[in-house]
Amino acid sequence: MRLVPLLLALGLTGTAFAAERETRIPEAAVTAAAQLREQALADNTGWNVVESLTTEIGPRLAGSEADARAVAWAQAKFKALGFDKVWIEPVTFPKWERRGEIASVLGAYAQPLTITALGGSPAGTVEGEVVHFADLAALEAAPEGSLTGKIAFVDYQMKAARDGSDYRNGGATRSKGPSAAIRKGAAGFLMRSAGTDSHRLPHTGITRFDEGLTPVPSAALSVPDANQLARLAARGPTSIRMALDCGWDGQATSYNVIGEITGRTKPDEVVLIGAHLDSWDLGTGAVDDGAGVAITMAAGHLIGKMKQPPERSIRVVAFANEEQGLHGGIAYAAKHMGDLRKHQLGAESDFGAGRIYAFNTGAPAHARAATEQIAKALAPLGIEYAPDQGGAGPDISPFSAKGLTWGWLAQDGSDYFDLHHTADDTLDKIDPKALAQNVAAYAVFAYLVAEADGDFGSAPRADAAASE
């Protein structure tokens, strides 16, 4: 209805042939978004939320007592922030827990090593010679049986990057290394942490063991400890002892916690933003992912405080147990598959608290102009439109794979892997100004999507493919 005059006003009549299908954002909404942006930059709700979560709950490993407290915290926080609908949806998953971990070099150079068990590792004590591999490929190239009774040590050093791109290698070492080591006969697996810091704080994270293999104790060394073990191994045969007390312990149920700001004209259509509520147990989950919870909760809150709420609802999801396998995201997608078309678009904040520097959506052609309008509204925040980049955040990805259109607000992750999955992931690492920039970006983005005339292409995958 409003679209054709708008396009005419914008001088876009050259594309008017597509007018009836093209999604556009009304100018009044763009104006309101600019006000929202400035208001968000001056607001400290995001900081207050992450301060509250990290201080009052602290570490919240999925399935733990603290995780249950975090669920209650999130419900209370949504209500306190003015979300008019707040509910929970159960998520059940295998429960893993860490009870203790210790390692030491044996023999002439005896000394302790700082390690942390990888999530999913079994308990166990292993003693054996360390076999050093420069990277995962070197381990995979080792002869069959060559590691029998030994401990594989994959020494790959991740490089820092704004987009965190080398997590590709660091993460692969963690996820594939243990199984590769077992195939060669190894009794244990050690890796240089998938991290870019230089502190005695190892990085945990989930690993998986391939079907048919018997899992072995698997852990990460802090970066300085990896340096040390590499130096020792270079001197000659080096044996270590590693004792992990950890493992799977039945099933646990946690919850996706959901808060909604109800839309004024299309309340059943939603813009989905979110982050994950769980954290690893070593730190207080500030950058992973308290920041994301805070950014999206604060963005929803600020939209809810506007004089006129947007046409569609803003749904903020604090996902359960992302860390051990996207359990919350998978559960959300399964539960809401029937409502896929009611979801305009989804975006997750799960890459720390650094400034957002780039934006895109996975919307099809008929919503590119609207995507560009959003990009223009984000530009004053120092955010570039990156039309060929991006993808779904982890908890959005299961739904995105089924057809949900993703939004992508890329955070500067230059220091993210200094902190990721370590004890050092604490509140002091968050810059309140950068956090506010994130809140402003999410608020503007979610509001404009909610105000758009037309959709962003979310549709069950088969339909989506057919329509293009």
Next chain:
Amino acid sequence: MRLVPLLLALGLTGTAFAAERETRIPEAAVTAAAQLREQALADNTGWNVVESLTTEIGPRLAGSEADARAVAWAQAKFKALGFDKVWIEPVTFPKWERRGEIASVLGAYAQPLTITALGGSPAGTVEGEVVHFADLAALEAAPEGSLTGKIAFVDYQMKAARDGSDYRNGGATRSKGPSAAIRKGAAGFLMRSAGTDSHRLPHTGITRFDEGLTPVPSAALSVPDANQLARLAARGPTSIRMALDCGWDGQATSYNVIGEITGRTKPDEVVLIGAHLDSWDLGTGAVDDGAGVAITMAAGHLIGKMKQPPERSIRVVAFANEEQGLHGGIAYAAKHMGDLRKHQLGAESDFGAGRIYAFNTGAPAHARAATEQIAKALAPLGIEYAPDQGGAGPDISPFSAKGLTWGWLAQDGSDYFDLHHTADDTLDKIDPKALAQNVAAYAVFAYLVAEADGDFGSAPRADAAASE
């Protein structure tokens, strides 16, 4: 004999009235020192020594098995580096050890806290409400009995400084805080680490309990944990549980390990340089004080390789158990008191591995010109002469108190308290170029003192006072 012509040559006849007593350094030695300086800057012996000590021995808490290995390592290293006399002198002290430490917040905000026992703390488990004090003075001002059954938490945040000057406050909190807390009735003592970092790595260090007091478990929180506990305490009454397994366990004997480059004309006169061989148990003792051991060993080694050794001997001492009470320095002073006058001067490197930026000696007036000559030879290393500053390093101080003249080569300690007494004190924190600058400075300094015509005023304190 050589002094008067030298002074004439230098145009310093205005001070020639003092010529017969004034200490000066021959020009030939100044020239040789310039060559030594350049050679040292290009040499990697210092790096190799600290790499060897931190890698092969690692943590070496005084009295531990690793400490004994460090003694053997130091003897072997002195020999390998060409020191022509190598010997050990026993040092006996009470042995303290750490076996475990854990703390957690109790109640609604339950979560773990990262702590480390202060050296000298008794074992014990205490549970109680935390009472927050901004600093030591606030604790000392608390009413008598006001902490009965509670845990004092002194929250002083040390500031970074090139000269480490705020260790005055951080160190005082650690050394005096526990006794002050006990006097108010406290069942336990917690402090924000005496550190300037922001990592989950608490700083240990020795504490003492005043006579007549019953020691209580005493520990330091990492800086982020102190932030966290302060936030929790600000929210309302906060109780914690702290369990320390540590304590004194009889006597141990370790050794001052000494290497000497024998002087060519006055072999019984020595220039004393050194560092301490022991470390705390958390890190590998790289900046505290593997660097100092490496700097002084490498300086002695390079002097020993000169075509013509200096007139006096260069004595390098790797002191035993500095950390728990300057035991090695006290033992050295006691054993060598009769040879005090044979010691030209003493200097210890025990402030990390940062570049040296200032120099001075505690020499009396008759050796100021020689001190200035040394300063001039150090200037190309970016070292300023600071005639009103300085003092004896820790292990030199007991001997200095008895009359040994100190040399002072001030290191840039801007980041020293990021690492000091933490698990993060590891090799990767040392800049090889800065280390080489230290070696060059110590080599030049020790060589020129050893070549001086005249003394630097070392004399038993009563005599020294009488002569000024």
